[in-house]
Amino acid sequence: xxxxxxxxxxxxxxxxxxxxxxxxxxxxxxxxxxxxxxxxxxxxxxxxxxxxxxxxxxxxxxxxxxxxxxxxxxxxxxxxxxxxxxxxxxxxxxxxxxxxxxxxxxxxxxxxxxxxxxxxxxxxxxxxxxxxxxxxxxxxxxxxxxxxxxxxxxxxxxxxxxxxxxxxxxxxxxxxxxxxxxxxxxxxxxxxxxxxxxxxxxxxxxxxxxxxxxxxxxxxxxxxxxxxxxxxxxxxxxxxxxxxxxxxxxxxxxxxxxxxxxxxxxxxxxxxxxxxxxxxxxxxxxxxxxxxxxxxxxxxxxxxxxxxxxxxxxxxxxxxxxxxxxxxxxxxxxxxxxxxxxxxxxxxxxxxxxxxxxxxxxx
Amino acid sequence: xxxxxxxxxxxxxxxxxxxxxxxxxxxxxxxxxxxxxxxxxxxxxxxxxxxxxxxxxxxxxxxxxxxxxxxxxxxxxxxxxxxxxxxxxxxxxxxxxxxxxxxxxxxxxxxxxxxxxxxxxxxxxxxxxxxxxxxxxxxxxxxxxxxxxxxxxxxxxxxxxxxxxxxxxxxxxxxxxxxxxxxxxxxxxxxxxxxxxxxxxxxxxxxxxxxxxxxxxxxxxxxxxxxxxxxxxxxxxxxxxxxxxxxxxxxxxxxxxxxxxxxxxxxxxxxxxxxxxxxxxxxxxxxxxxxxxxxxxxxxxxxxxxxxxxxxxxxxxxxxxxxxxxxxxxxxxxxxxxxxxxxxxxxxxxxxxxxxxxxxxxxxxxxxxxxxxxxxxxxxxxxxxxxxxxxxxxxxxxxxxxxxxxxxxxxxxxxxxxxxxxxxxxxxxxxxxxxxxxxxxxxxxxxxxxxxxxxxxxxxxxxxxxxxxxxxxxxxxxxxxxxxxxxxxxxxxxxxxxxxxxxxxxxxxxxxxxxxxxxxxxxxxxxxxxxxxxxxxxxxxxxxxxxxxxxxxxxxxxxxxxxxxxxxxxxxxx
Numbered sequence: 001x002x003x004x005x006x007x008x009x010x011x012x013x014x015x016x017x018x019x020x021x022x023x024x025x026x027x028x029x030x031x032x033x034x035x036x037x038x039x040x041x042x043x044x045x046x047x048x049x050x051x052x053x054x055x056x057x058x059x060x061x062x063x064x065x066x067x068x069x070x071x072x073x074x075x076x077x078x079x080x081x082x083x084x085x086x087x088x089x090x091x092x093x094x095x096x097x098x099x100x101x102x103x104x105x106x107x108x109x110x111x112x113x114x115x116x117x118x119x120x121x122x123x124x125x126x127x128x129x130x131x132x133x134x135x136x137x138x139x140x141x142x143x144x145x146x147x148x149x150x151x152x153x154x155x156x157x158x159x160x161x162x163x164x165x166x167x168x169x170x171x172x173x174x175x176x177x178x179x180x181x182x183x184x185x186x187x188x189x190x191x192x193x194x195x196x197x198x199x200x201x202x203x204x205x206x207x208x209x210x211x212x213x214x215x216x217x218x219x220x221x222x223x224x225x226x227x228x229x230x231x232x233x234x235x236x237x238x239x240x241x242x243x244x245x246x247x248x249x250x251x252x253x254x255x256x257x258x259x260x261x262x263x264x265x266x267x268x269x270x271x272x273x274x275x276x277x278x279x280x281x282x283x284x285x286x287x288x289x290x291x292x293x294x295x296x297x298x299x300x301x302x303x304x305x306x307x308x309x310x311x312x313x314x315x316x317x318x319x320x321x322x323x324x325x326x327x328x329x330x331x332x333x334x335x336x337x338x339x340x341x342x343x344x345x346x347x348x349x350x351x352x353x354x355x356x357x358x359x360x361x362x363x
Numbered sequence: 364x365x366x367x368x369x370x371x372x373x374x375x376x377x378x379x380x381x382x383x384x385x386x387x388x389x390x391x392x393x394x395x396x397x398x399x400x401x402x403x404x405x406x407x408x409x410x411x412x413x414x415x416x417x418x419x420x421x422x423x424x425x426x427x428x429x430x431x432x433x434x435x436x437x438x439x440x441x442x443x444x445x446x447x448x449x450x451x452x453x454x455x456x457x458x459x460x461x462x463x464x465x466x467x468x469x470x471x472x473x474x475x476x477x478x479x480x481x482x483x484x485x486x487x488x489x490x491x492x493x494x495x496x497x498x499x500x501x502x503x504x505x506x507x508x509x510x511x512x513x514x515x516x517x518x519x520x521x522x523x524x525x526x527x528x529x530x531x532x533x534x535x536x537x538x539x540x541x542x543x544x545x546x547x548x549x550x551x552x553x554x555x556x557x558x559x560x561x562x563x564x565x566x567x568x569x570x571x572x573x574x575x576x577x578x579x580x581x582x583x584x585x586x587x588x589x590x591x592x593x594x595x596x597x598x599x600x601x602x603x604x605x606x607x608x609x610x611x612x613x614x615x616x617x618x619x620x621x622x623x624x625x626x627x628x629x630x631x632x633x634x635x636x637x638x639x640x641x642x643x644x645x646x647x648x649x650x651x652x653x654x655x656x657x658x659x660x661x662x663x664x665x666x667x668x669x670x671x672x673x674x675x676x677x678x679x680x681x682x683x684x685x686x687x688x689x690x691x692x693x694x695x696x697x698x699x700x701x702x703x704x705x706x707x708x709x710x711x712x713x714x715x716x717x718x719x720x721x722x723x724x725x726x727x728x729x730x731x732x733x734x735x736x737x738x739x740x741x742x743x744x745x746x747x748x749x750x751x752x753x754x755x756x757x758x759x760x761x762x763x764x765x766x767x768x769x770x771x772x773x774x775x776x777x778x779x780x781x782x783x784x785x786x787x788x789x790x791x792x793x794x795x796x797x798x799x800x801x802x803x804x805x806x807x808x809x810x811x812x813x814x815x816x817x818x819x820x821x822x823x824x825x826x827x828x829x830x831x832x833x834x835x836x837x838x839x840x841x842x843x844x845x846x847x848x849x850x851x852x853x854x855x856x857x858x859x860x861x862x863x864x865x866x867x868x869x870x871x872x873x874x875x876x877x878x879x880x881x882x883x884x885x886x887x888x889x890x891x892x893x894x895x896x897x898x899x900x901x902x903x904x905x906x907x908x909x910x911x912x913x914x915x916x917x918x919x920x921x922x923x924x925x926x927x928x929x930x931x932x933x934x935x936x937x
Contacts, residue, residue: 032811038418039500040814042829043841046852051503121418122410123498123553132575191610195617209614215578215601216398308606313576317606326811 001354005347012343016336020111023335024066027328034058034120034326054097056120064091069332072113073106111336117329119322126333129318136212137314139223140303143234145295148241153288155242156249157281160257161272168250175243187236187309194232207231210311233310237303241295248291252284259283286357293349297341394583396596396933399915402605402620409579411558412570414538415491416499425579425602428926429564431472431480431588433536438927441722441835442879443532449589449928451480452536461527461875464535470518472588474541474565480588482514487542496549508534529877530836539565567930568600578603587930595930616640621912621934624925628706628784634910641913646711646720647835648907652788652828653716653899654776656683656692657820659858664820667848667860674845677858680823681766682774687745689897693731694738695799696792702903705787710903715890716839718904723837723883725890731901738799747772749800757802773802774823777816780807785826788902792826817856837886840868843898859898864889 035053053059057068068076077089086094086105094102109115116126159168191209198206208214208229213221223230256262257280265279304316315334322330354360391397403421410418414426435447445454454467472480489512492502508531510523522535541563546552557563561570565588568581579602583595603620605611612630615623616637626634635642659665660678669675682688702710714731717724746763758772776792778785786807793803808816816822829842841847844865847855871885894901909925911918914935919927 030811031815033815036814036818037811042839042854044854045504045507045841046849047507048500048503049852052500055498055500055503118498119410123416123418124411124559129575136576188609188613191613195619196613203618205617205619209617209619210605210610211577211603213577215400215580215603309610311577311603311605311607311610313574313604317576320606324810 001351005351008347008350012347015343016339019339020070020332020336021066023332024069024328025062027326027331028062028065030326032326034328037326038121059096060092065328067091068106068108068110069117069329070110070112072108072110072115074109075106077103077106079105111332116333119330120327121321121325122327126329129330130315130333130337133313133315133318136312137303137307137316139212140230140233140237140306140312140314143230144237144241144303147234147238148245148295151238152242152245153249153281153285155246156251157253157276157284159246159250160253160284161276163254171246172250175247178239178243181239183236183240183303183305184309186239187232187306190232190236191309210309212313233306233312236309237306244291245288248288249284252287253280256280256284286353289352289356290349292352293345293347294342295345296348297338297345391596391933393585393594393596394598396598397936398599398601398934399597399622399929399932400601400603400620401622401624402603402611402614404605404608404611409573409575411499412561412573413499413540413552413555413558415488415497415501415540415552416558418500421602421604425570425581427566428568428581428600428929429561429566429570429584431539431565433538434533440879441720448591451539451588455532457532457877459875461529461531461873461877462524464522464524464531466520466522466536468518468520469588472565473586474543474563475569475584475586476541476544476563477586478541478543478563479517480539480541480565481517482520483517484539484542485520485537486512486514487545488538488540491540491545491549491552492537494549496552498553505534505537509537512537527873529872529874529882530838532877541565567595571599576604583930590930591928596933597929600929615910618912621915622918622925623910626908626910628709628905628908631707631709631908634908639913640910641918642908642910644709645907645909646904647718648710648720648905650828650830651713651718651904652705652785652826652902654692654696654788654792654824654826654902655857655899656680656689656824656897657822657857658684658860658898659820660684661821661823664850666850666853667845667855667858677848679765681760681763681770682772682823684765685745685763686896687741688747689900691738691741691745691799692796692801693897693900694734694741695801696795696900697733698730698902699733700795701788701791704791705784706903706905709906709908711906712903713901715894715901716842716899717837717886717890718835720904721835721837722879723835723886725887728887728890728894731894735799742772742800747800754798754800758800771802772800773804775804775806776824776826777806777808777813777822778826779810779813781809785828788826818851820850820856820858822856837882838868838872839889839893840872843893844868857898859896861892861896864892864896867892 035049035056035058039049039052057065060068073092075090076092077086077094079086080088086102096103108117111117116130118124119126119129122129155171159171162168194207195205195209200206212229213226262275262279265275303314304320306312307314307316308320315337318330319334321327322334403424410416410422412422412425412429414430417423417426432450433452434443435450436442437444447453451468451472452466453469456465457463468480468482470479474480489505489509491497493506495502508524508528510525512520512522514520522537524531524535544557544563546555559573564570564584567584567587567589569584571582572580580599581601582599583597585595587595605614608627611623612626612634614620616634634640657680658677659680661680663678665675665677667675667677698712702708702712711719712730713719714725714728742758746761747758748761750759750761760766760768760770760772762768763770776789778789789805789807793805796803813825813827817825841854843855843859845855845860847853848858848860867885867889871882871889874882874885915932916935918932
């Protein structure tokens with residue numbers, strides 16, 4: 001198995017590299033560019049635009065910009081005698097602007113050497129910005145995944161067992177509705193119901209309308225003291241998951257329910273609950289593993305719209321802002337994280353599948 | 364009768380007792396006035412709380428609270444004023460050549476660690492910015508104008524400008540940072556912990572906590588040098604990130620925040636009707652919208668001048684190259700309809716490019732009338748004829764100045780996608796111009812794409828808006844001078860060129876003494892010329908609108924600055 005995992009991981013390296021190249025190109029060819037988006041105003045001077053472009057390294061050709069992001073620029077222009085002035089260069093000219101003074105030496109080490117660069121807007125290290133947001137994203141993601149599984153799977157099992165009855169038909173219709181309802185709309189409706197229309201004893205919103213904790217709280221209270229902040233965003237994020245898991249489980253359970261071993265179990269006189277859950281559901285869960293991998297991927301990818309609606313300070317919000325502001329270093333970081341999460345998610349699916357189903361072998 | 368008299372007298376007595384009791388509300392002790400909570404939707408990416416590095420409006424809002432104000436603004440005139448307690452700079456002198464500004468600072472204002480704020484802090488601010496080592500964008504702006512800064516004494520600093528300009532006064536005030544806690548090596552500023560957690564400040568509030576993507580929490584600074592009576596009443600201020608504008612309003616109405624400084628026009632009536640909410644409307648508002656018409660040939664875009672300063676032939680736009688067509692557009696637009704449709708009546712019409720409520724606004728210049736008959740006559744005169752007597756089809760050129768015969772009176776109008784206000788303007792403009800024989804191909808594109816189109820000067824027309832701040836100077840040089848007509852970078856993307864306007868702009872900008880009355884007279888003349896030339900068809904300035912919970916008192920304001928005397932505010936507990 002270890003060999004299989006190692007081979008899959010090795011195969012993913014060119015995939016990842018291809019994704020970064022493609023993403024960088026797409027981003028760079030997007031109209032407008034970050035400098036103009038940053039400095040659009042009636043009093044913006046052309047010389048200011050030029051200086052900001054130089055500060056951000058956007059005057060260089062796109063391949064150089066990409067290489068700087070990937071491998072850094074301390075090898076493109078360096079200072080060998082330590083006087084703070086560049087005295088050697090490769091690829092880049094020593095004096096790019098032709099003013100007779102060498103440009104400062106490159107300081108970036110590049111993504112592959114752990115330097116994710118600095119945000120164009122925030123001027124802070126990207127890894128720090130990402131690290132600040134991951135806990136909130138995981139908190140919401142794990143909560144919604146748990147709710148999706150805990151609610152979705154039993155619904156799917158019961159719907160299969162009661163196939164064609166009211167419960168089955170109702171849950172199927174609801175699953176379609178929840179899959180189709182835009183997250184933004186559902187979030188807004190819930191905010192209006194539980195925040196504006198329903199009030200608590202003090203006249204405040206019945207449930208928090210956004211955020212992760214009370215604004216006047218000191219520090220981050222433990223999660224059990226702020227579960228009320230999780231209820232609405234978790235429900236909104238979980239609706240798609242509940243719908244997906246229930247439909248998938250129902251289909252899988254229907255496949256299993258007519259198997260010989262199920263008939264045998266019934267013939268042995270086992271009660272329905274034992275037949276459904278011990279013999280049926282256990283086997284029906286095998287295909288669910290393929291669904292679980294991508295779901296776990298979603299944990300890190302962030303739920304951008306849900307985070308936006310509920311002012312949840314996660315990775316999704318950072319990603320949206322970065323795209324709107326063409327903040328290349330953050331966009332690249334979010335792309336790479338999402339790509340790695342996707343690759344690992346599918347690998348996990350395959351491993352889980354093989355572990356659960358003895359008929360599958362690593363090859 | 365006697366009983367009635369008794370009742371009246373008793374009522375009057377009670378009223379006399381109750382009224383003063385109600386008026387004498389107990390003002391909380393300093394620092395115990397509760398939290399002022401404001402939501403904002405400007406994005407969760409806050410750059411820095413270090414004024415040398417901050418790049419975005421959310422950061423600058425917080426910086427405005429935790430750093431001293433440099434210049435006091437007169438609420439009535441919106442002009443800088445001397446000798447006020449709410450700003451560090453209390454006086455200034457301008458040299459005769461207009462190049463040197465000597466500012467005098469207060470000497471009794473201290474940083475939160477007790478160190479006096481002096482001109483050395485201004486000097487450090489400038490030295491850091493001009494070093495080229497600090498990564499904020501301020502360092503790319505100030506050195507364009509300023510040649511040097513010197514500090515002859517702790518309470519004075521002298522700013523020498525590269526060129527004389529009547530807009531120099533606020534630029535020269537620069538800013539302050541606590542130089543005694545900042546590094547000597549300016550490059551180290553970029554990675555200071557101070558940037559996200561400034562521990563030595565000097566504004567009305569102290570920094571308390573930054574929760575990325577969530578909020579900033581500030582606490583009252585009882586040593587604030589600009590405080591009335593030396594007291595800061597509120598406990599603190601919380602700036603809450605609410606990324607969606609609709610939800611921001613709902614949360615405000617539900618009591619999640621207690622002040623709001625931007626309410627979109629389509630929600631203002633809801634906010635005004637809500638119980639427990641008070642509102643303020645004022646001019647100038649935050650934004651004015653316009654319809655820009657390209658003078659030059661969009662198929663062969665060129666800058667206004669070559670490298671040697673010679674005019675470049677930019678050709679003519681087939682429609683808008685002719686002043687009569689531009690005037691026809693302006694006359695055919697019912698701006699009152701646009702104000703109602705786009706901003707729900709919360710807008711003031713503009714007569715040219717100055718914002719109503721600013722000191723440069725030409726009150727005597729009449730508005731452009733709505734006169735479709737005159738517009739049609741102008742189009743006929745300009746050689747655009749209704750060849751088939753069918754109003755549903757566009758007119759065509761027959762002897763038009765810059766378009767070959769047979770050219771349809773058709774153009775593409777852009778605005779930025781997702782801005783419902785401008786999308787509404789575009790739809791109304793499309794309808795109203797169609798009535799006089801235009802065919803308007805209205806397109807909404809994302810913001811960065813429209814910037815690309817504008818900078819590339821490949822458009823026929825577009826709808827956008829500009830901000831109007833408190834210190835809004837009437838100088839339009841960057842927007843309309845021919846020197847700003849630079850392909851790919853200049854703000855005069857419509858290629859407007861009027862040598863008389865160029866000359867007047869330079870005269871007003873460099874007027875010796877910079878007397879506002881004399882400058883205004885020149886700007887009035889410029890406004891009149893530009894109303895005739897119409898590089899922009901002026902639409903409206905959105906009325907400013909703030910709202911607060913009735914629990915927030917006294918909640919004063921003046922146009923464009925929603926936090927006036929915030930140190931006196933408090934939140935009633937019941």
